[in-house]
Amino acid sequence: RAKASLCTNRLPSMPLVGSPRHGPPLKLAGRAQRRPPPRTIAPKCDISSPPARLTRRAVSAASLLLTALPFPASSPQLPVASASETEEEVGGGEGGAPALELERYTDQDQGFTLLKPTSWPKVEKAGATALFQQEGKGSNNIGVVVNPVRLSSLKDFGTPQFVADRLLQAEKKKESTKSAEVISTGERSGRDGLTVYEIEYSLDSTRGGMKRIFSAAFVASRKLYLLNVAYSDTEEKPLDKQTRLVLEEVLHSFDSV
Numbered sequence: 001r002a003k004a005s006l007c008t009n010r011l012p013s014m015p016l017v018g019s020p021r022h023g024p025p026l027k028l029a030g031r032a033q034r035r036p037p038p039r040t041i042a043p044k045c046d047i048s049s050p051p052a053r054l055t056r057r058a059v060s061a062a063s064l065l066l067t068a069l070p071f072p073a074s075s076p077q078l079p080v081a082s083a084s085e086t087e088e089e090v091g092g093g094e095g096g097a098p099a100l101e102l103e104r105y106t107d108q109d110q111g112f113t114l115l116k117p118t119s120w121p122k123v124e125k126a127g128a129t130a131l132f133q134q135e136g137k138g139s140n141n142i143g144v145v146v147n148p149v150r151l152s153s154l155k156d157f158g159t160p161q162f163v164a165d166r167l168l169q170a171e172k173k174k175e176s177t178k179s180a181e182v183i184s185t186g187e188r189s190g191r192d193g194l195t196v197y198e199i200e201y202s203l204d205s206t207r208g209g210m211k212r213i214f215s216a217a218f219v220a221s222r223k224l225y226l227l228n229v230a231y232s233d234t235e236e237k238p239l240d241k242q243t244r245l246v247l248e249e250v251l252h253s254f255d256s257v
Contacts, residue, residue, distance in 0.1 A: 103115065106257055108257060110129055110146050110223075111225075112144065112256055115249055116132050117134070117246070128143055147226075153219055161185050183212075200214050200215075201213050210232070212230075212244075216254045
């Protein structure tokens with residue numbers, strides 16, 4: 001516009017007939033002038049928080065599906081927690097297999113606690129708040145992920161069955177998944193009446209074969225806490241009763257601190 005105005009100053013006060021007119025448009029009597037629409041500037045994207053227009057359900061759905069998806073590599077590594085000395089022994093495996101001892105693991109910084117096998121060391125993995133694997137067989141593991149959400153309770157998101165359906169949908173979208181089926185869903189009360197959802201399902205994939213998955217989730221202090229316990233459950237070597245009891249003990253122990 002500045003250039004057009006400069007050219008107008010150089011023209012005589014009476015434009016030549018047939019020459020294009022420079023300068024602002026003429027004001028015509030009886031016709032309202034239309035102002036050009038205001039320019040819109042796209043808001044800056046803030047990857048640290050979801051857009052304000054997202055509903056609570058959409059925000060929490062994205063976080064809940066983390067239990068069925070690999071730990072995101074872009075997530076920061078969270079502080080290492082400390083384990084307490086509390087231990088307990090649960091049963092013994094079939095065929096004279098040694099019993100698994102469980103010890104209490106508590107992360108005071110992130111605000112959760114659970115039981116885990118003493119023989120399963122903690123390993124580092126990007127995006128995992130805590131990850132424990134059976135030595136020599138990493139497909140048997142216990143993982144915890146903590147993410148901020150806008151929920152105050154899981155009940156704001158949906159029922160245990162609703163959450164289970166979303167998890168299975170996420171699993172079935174993976175190319176490696178051959179089949180996935182919900183076995184059971186439940187709800188229990190945690191510390192100070194906290195609502196905890198528990199889900200058990202079977203998963204057959206090209207990565208690790210047939211597995212049994214035990215998942216638990218709760219919301220506390222505007223954070224979503226997710227637990228995944230995965231264990232081999234093949235036709236050749238199905239999950240035995242005593243090992244299942246140990247895994248269920250781990251599942252039921254997941255709580256806030």
